[in-house]
């Protein structure tokens with residue numbers, strides 16, 4: 674990472690706080706501003722970082738103030754917002770990849786641009802992560818797991834090993850996925866679920882053992 678990276682945070686809610694805290698702990702880049710679509714946040718600060726306005730300011734800020742961006746929306750259960758914001762950021766700035774100092778990240782893993790590896794998480798040897806992936810606080814991505822772009826592994830979730838996770842899928846907080854399984858693109862695994870068989874693309878599963886939910 675360049676020494677003087679100046680990073681815009683796209684989104685100014687709860688997840689943005691975790692992102693800014695991580696950036697500050699890393700100490701290698703400055704959070705230079707937050708963009709948020711909510712006009713009531715303009716002029717406020719998130720952990721001392723000013724909310725500058727909506728995403729429309731991005732082109733100007735890329736010329737004048739920022740060098741990098743990171744997606745600051747958690748998008749629980751729907752990662753398409755994070756996908757859209759990542760695409761928007763890429764048009765103007767470079768994605769910053771965050772590695773919290775307390776994260777344990779194997780040198781034998783591969784981490785895609787703009788991914789965020791948060792406090793206390795583990796990414797073990799042979800794991801491959803796409804772009805804009807969240808491995809949230811204390812989540813574990815064991816050896817040889819393969820996560821596609823925009824996946825979110827929520828707080829404390831465990832992918833035991835050699836699990837494949839499709840693009841935009843969400844693994845809920847505290848869920849456990851047995852080794853060698855596949856979680857399809859855009860699937861959602863509910864918080865606390867125990868997944869013991871493959872989950873098809875787009876399916877929502879929950880429970881112990883995890884079963885498919887019929888969308889209402």
Ligand code: JB2
Pocket residue numbers: 683684685686687688689708709710711727728745746747748749754758
């Ligand atoms: O298109 C957008 C946009 N859409 C929503 N552009 C920008 N720049 N910002 C956008 N937002 C903003 O994201 C909303 O106006 C809001 O301020 C913020 C989302 O905040 P919220 O706290 O509702 O969710 P979050 O995604 O930051 O955090 C969720 O996910 C985390 C992983 C929460 O459930 C947290 O508890 C969780 N830890």
